[in-house]
Amino acid sequence: xxxxxxxxxxxxxxxxxxxxxxxxxxxxxxxxxxxxxxxxxxxxxxxxxxxxxxxxxxxxxxxxxxxxxxxxxxxxxxxxxxxxxxxxxxxxxxxxxxxxxxxxxxxxxxxxxxxxxxxxxxxxxxxxxxxxxxxxxxxxxxxxxxxxxxxxxxxxxxxxxxxxxxxxxxxxxxxxxxxxxxxxxxxxxxxxxxxxxxxxxxxxxxxxxxxxxxxxxxxxxxxxxxxxxx
Ligand code: SF4
Numbered sequence: 001x002x003x004x005x006x007x008x009x010x011x012x013x014x015x016x017x018x019x020x021x022x023x024x025x026x027x028x029x030x031x032x033x034x035x036x037x038x039x040x041x042x043x044x045x046x047x048x049x050x051x052x053x054x055x056x057x058x059x060x061x062x063x064x065x066x067x068x069x070x071x072x073x074x075x076x077x078x079x080x081x082x083x084x085x086x087x088x089x090x091x092x093x094x095x096x097x098x099x100x101x102x103x104x105x106x107x108x109x110x111x112x113x114x115x116x117x118x119x120x121x122x123x124x125x126x127x128x129x130x131x132x133x134x135x136x137x138x139x140x141x142x143x144x145x146x147x148x149x150x151x152x153x154x155x156x157x158x159x160x161x162x163x164x165x166x167x168x169x170x171x172x173x174x175x176x177x178x179x180x181x182x183x184x185x186x187x188x189x190x191x192x193x194x195x196x197x198x199x200x201x202x203x204x205x206x207x208x209x210x211x212x213x214x215x216x217x218x219x220x221x222x223x224x225x226x227x228x229x230x
Contacts, residue, residue: 003054004087005030007079011067014075014103015224017125018156018185022072024103025064026230029088032080034107036134038162038191057087061094073101073123082106085113092120108157111145123154128177130169133162133191138169140176147180155184161203162191170206178213185216192225 007028014022030052032039055063064074074095081088081104088104095102101122106114108126126146131137147155159173177186188206190199203219210217224230 001056002087002090003056004060004084004091005052006055006060007052009060009063009067010230011071012230013224013227014072015222015227015229016189017158017187017220019072019103019123019125020220020223023070024073024075025067025071026075026077027060027064027081029076029078029081029084031083032078032107033083033110034080034129034134034136036129036136038134038160038193057090057094060091061098064095064100065098068100071100073103075103075105077105080107080110082110082113082117085110085116089117089120092117096120106146108146108150109139109142111142111149114146114149118149118153121153124150124156126150126155126157128157128159128173130159130165130173132164132166132169133160135164138172140172143173144176144180147177147184151181151184155181156187157181157184158187158189160189160191161199161206163194163197163199163202165202165206167206167209170209174210174213182213183215185218186210186214188217188219190219190221192222195221 007030014024103123104121105125188203190203
């Protein structure tokens with residue numbers, strides 16, 4: 001029987017991106033395929049001393065149903081959920097049958113795994129990982145392939161801007177998106193930990209640069225951190 005490694009399942013408010021403020025059920029998958037410098041979910045990284053629980057499809061569906069009343073959608077998050085894409089492909093079939101909207105939160109660097117689930121997913125929240133921000137990568141080729149597959153769904157892109165983010169990296173991301181999906185919402189997300197150090201000014205400056213080539217560029221902070229929600 002196929003099992004998934006899950007860190008936690010809970011109900012909360014989406015604190016980022018295009019669907020900011022909607023109530024969701026969050027399913028946090030264990031493990032990630034990269035390691036960003038600021039990662040706020042260290043328990044999701046492949047550290048086997050951390051805790052996860054294994055769920056069958058039926059067990060997870062039951063748990064989701066318990067948290068579902070009043071929710072807008074199910075956020076499949078992590079870690080990187082696509083590390084467990086075979087399980088997610090099956091889960092999405094169950095969610096479709098239950099008429100629940102699915103929302104995939106991904107680092108956007110596993111296009112082959114995305115291909116396994118894209119037919120059944122509704123919303124894709126994709127990060128563009130800039131090397132100067134994350135201190136890992138670059139993933140330009142993977143990101144471009146990923147966008148090509150994801151753009152037929154309700155896709156939006158998210159770029160975390162820290163005090164280390166360079167204009168050169170941003171420009172490269174804008175070139176890539178201008179080629180592949182210039183009208184998809186492009187969200188600049190100020191890094192919460194740099195808020196006191198002028199990162200908003202940097203976002204405003206970056207937004208002007210992005211708007212020369214992209215049609216929908218927004219600055220959206222992580223609101224759940226201000227609200228002290230998970
Ligand atoms: S992709 Fe997400 S989960 Fe993975 S290391 Fe980066 S911030 Fe953490």
